[in-house]
Amino acid sequence: MRYTILKSSDDGFLGRLLTGLQAVLDLHGHIRADADDPDLGLAIQVADPAEPRPFRRQSRGTFVVTIMEGEDGDNLLQRAYPYLVRTLSNLLVYVTDTGGRRTLHFVTPELGHYQVGYDAAEESAFFEEVYRRLKPLAQSRFVLDNIFEPDLPRELWDGNETTRALAEAGRRLAALDLLPAPFPLDQYLSPRDLRHLKLLYGIGGLSYGNLSARHEGDTFWMSASGIDKSQMEVVGRDILLVKGYDPERQAMILSVAADREPRRVSVDAIEHWMIYREHPEVGAIIHIHAWMDGVPSTEINYPCGTYELATSVAELVRRAPDPAAAVIGLKNHGLTITGRSLDDIFERIEGRVQRQVPMV
Numbered sequence: 562m563r564y565t566i567l568k569s570s571d572d573g574f575l576g577r578l579l580t581g582l583q584a585v586l587d588l589h590g591h592i593r594a595d596a597d598d599p600d601l602g603l604a605i606q607v608a609d610p611a612e613p614r615p616f617r618r619q620s621r622g623t624f625v626v627t628i629m630e631g632e633d634g635d636n637l638l639q640r641a642y643p644y645l646v647r648t649l650s651n652l653l654v655y656v657t658d659t660g661g662r663r664t665l666h667f668v669t670p671e672l673g674h675y676q677v678g679y680d681a682a683e684e685s686a687f688f689e690e691v692y693r694r695l696k697p698l699a700q701s702r703f704v705l706d707n708i709f710e711p712d713l714p715r716e717l718w719d720g721n722e723t724t725r726a727l728a729e730a731g732r733r734l735a736a737l738d739l740l741p742a743p744f745p746l747d748q749y750l751s752p753r754d755l756r757h758l759k760l761l762y763g764i765g766g767l768s769y770g771n772l773s774a775r776h777e778g779d780t781f782w783m784s785a786s787g788i789d790k791s792q793m794e795v796v797g798r799d800i801l802l803v804k805g806y807d808p809e810r811q812a813m814i815l816s817v818a819a820d821r822e823p824r825r826v827s828v829d830a831i832e833h834w835m836i837y838r839e840h841p842e843v844g845a846i847i848h849i850h851a852w853m854d855g856v857p858s859t860e861i862n863y864p865c866g867t868y869e870l871a872t873s874v875a876e877l878v879r880r881a882p883d884p885a886a887a888v889i890g891l892k893n894h895g896l897t898i899t900g901r902s903l904d905d906i907f908e909r910i911e912g913r914v915q916r917q918v919p920m921v
């Protein structure tokens with residue numbers, strides 16, 4: 562992996578942190594490169610909380626980590642998260658100082674928040690731990706492209722029973738308070754940064770959770786990206802028909818009506834596609850940012866929309882006693898739940914889900 566570290570200075574704790582990160586990356590054989598290298602895999606930058614600026618990626622294959630010093634205390638995630646968004650980072654490392662004790666708070670786009678404490682006496686173990694957390698995330702691959710094929714049969718242009726069941730399920734999730742409000746990106750990003758973000762990742766907004774239900778064969782209806790799941794009404798805008806996956810282009814293939822400009826499907830379509838294809842008895846899948854006791858969990862918190870997250874969830878579904886009734890934990894993130902139908906999923910989760918995802 563090629564990487565770059567943009568240093569503002571060598572002073573203070575951040576200077577030591579960057580020097581140590583460089584040493585551990587070199588030790589593991591990663592190659593230093595320029596910030597505009599087209600094959601850059603990882604960029605680490607320091608941001609000033611008074612003036613947070615995005616690192617301008619040449620491609621979305623570049624994983625951007627922003628490091629920033631901040632205040633400890635309550636609501637750390639709520640305070641730190643807007644900096645992740647404003648710097649267009651894949652990961653924010655928010656460094657706090659509590660009476661000389663430094664802690665690195667890792668903040669992810671999925672609202673993950675976990676910590677690594679700094680111990681000057683165990684510096685090499687500390688940098689190994691930071692590296693262990695960073696490397697798999699930085700090397701995962703997004704499956705974000707959509708190929709729209711205007712072949713949706715006319716009788717499906719206004720949806721069918723399944724799309725109406727999905728709309729109802731979205732309202733039900735909202736009533737259970739399991740869908741946080743979409744994050745107001747436009748309040749935190751300049752129009753220019755918003756355009757850059759949309760161009761790079763093709764996302765229309767930032768919202769959490771998604772749901773899908775099987776149509777025919779391996780095809781399935783799924784919520785669109787960045788929408789309010791409690792108001793899914795229009796096919797092509799709120800709900801899309803996923804037909805397949807193109808491994809060469811690393812893109813999802815969608816069947817859309819000929820007369821509308823479609824939105825993009827949820828970034829987790831690749832994960833749902835893997836599960837439907839492998840388990841014909843799965844009729845519906847719901848993903849929420851919540852938790853249930855005793856569920857099996859992925860070991861690495863790969864970002865949403867990556868091939869690696871999809872593969873690790875699909876593997877746990879495969880190992881479940883009944884893959885069509887599986888509840889899988891996504892570490893530091895949430896749950897993916899399979900069912901024979903949407904109703905079947907609600908019956909199994911209602912009253913059992915807790916909104917707080919444990920962070921480890």
Ligand SMILES: [Zn+2]
Pocket residue numbers: 671769770848849850865894895
């Ligand atoms: Zn999620």
